[in-house]
Amino acid sequence: TSVTAWESLFERLEISLQSSSNQGKCILIIGGAGGVGSIAIQLASKLTGLTVVATASRSETRQWVRDLGAHHVVNHQQDLVQQMAEIGISQPDYIFCCNDTDAYFPVMAELIKPQGRICSIVETMKPVEMSLLKNKSATFVWEMMYTRSMYQTVDIIEQHHILDRVAKLVDDGQIRTTINETLSPINANNLRQAHARIEAGAVIGKIVLSGWR
Numbered sequence: 001t002s003v004t005a006w007e008s009l010f011e012r013l014e015i016s017l018q019s020s021s022n023q024g025k026c027i028l029i030i031g032g033a034g035g036v037g038s039i040a041i042q043l044a045s046k047l048t049g050l051t052v053v054a055t056a057s058r059s060e061t062r063q064w065v066r067d068l069g070a071h072h073v074v075n076h077q078q079d080l081v082q083q084m085a086e087i088g089i090s091q092p093d094y095i096f097c098c099n100d101t102d103a104y105f106p107v108m109a110e111l112i113k114p115q116g117r118i119c120s121i122v123e124t125m126k127p128v129e130m131s132l133l134k135n136k137s138a139t140f141v142w143e144m145m146y147t148r149s150m151y152q153t154v155d156i157i158e159q160h161h162i163l164d165r166v167a168k169l170v171d172d173g174q175i176r177t178t179i180n181e182t183l184s185p186i187n188a189n190n191l192r193q194a195h196a197r198i199e200a201g202a203v204i205g206k207i208v209l210s211g212w213r
Contacts (some may be wrong), residue, residue: 001178001206002166003159004121005039006142009048012119013094020048024065026051028084028092028111030076031099033061035206038068038178039166040096045069045172053089055080055099064180064204080107092116102126112138119143180205185213 009015009027016022027044031037032054045052046069054065055076062073074083076099084090091113097104097120108118109132117139133140148156169175183190186209194207 001035001039004036004069004143004145005043006162006166007145008036008096008119008121009043012143013117013143014098015044015048015094017047019047022193025049026089027094027095027096028074028080028089029054029070030095030097030104030108032056032065032068032070032073033204034098035178035203036137037096037098038205040098041065041068041070042175046169050094051089053084053092054085055149056077061204076104077158081110084111095119097122099200101128105129106132108135109138112136114138117141120126178205179208182208182210184209184211186211187213193204 012015015027027050029044029052032041033056037054041052042166046049052070053072053074054070055074056062056065057075057077065073065171072087072089074080074087084092092111093113093116095108095112095118097108097118099122101120101122105128111192112118112133114136115138116136119141121143130140147153148159149161161190170177183194190209194209197203197207
């Protein structure tokens with residue numbers, strides 16, 4: 001999740017690590033309480049100087065994303081355009097989609113600032129209407145963590161550097177693990193339980209299976 005979040009923010013969205021370059025700018029993270037979203041919130045809030053808006057719907061997930069560093073929380077089950085306007089950020093510079101690209105693409109296209117950038121990690125089940133972004137000259141880009149390894153790109157070593165940097169951030173206490181539940185031992189029953197919770201869309205952070213018996 002850390003590699004996915006880092007690549008999405010700093011390579012695909014091209015967000016600067018110089019906070020002075022991000023003054024007055026905002027990122028909207030859709031699916032903030034999931035594993036990748038939980039890391040992305042921390043990286044964005046700690047390293048970029050961006051205003052971070054995250055989506056969450058339940059009281060416990062809303063508190064989770066606030067604790068991770070989100071400055072504002074909006075409910076993805078309600079009108080995002082209206083909620084963003086209410087917090088005074090009607091056009092985010094960046095949008096990072098960690099949940100249901102099919103459902104959120106139209107609203108992302110409506111929200112994104114002209115010449116802004118959108119990144120998604122969730123595969124679509126139907127064609128995306130890219131023409132919605134044309135008048136804004138907005139950019140849509142995919143992120144998949146395995147691109148470098150699948151295609152043996154010349155910069156594959158970058159993932160090693162990313163992991164080293166994230167590990168140091170954790171060791172220094174700047175960000176924290178997003179493990180929120182551990183199931184043990186590793187067996188078919190616990191694997192089914194973990195998948196059922198993920199498929200239900202109610203997982204906060206990451207579920208870990210550990211321990212062989």
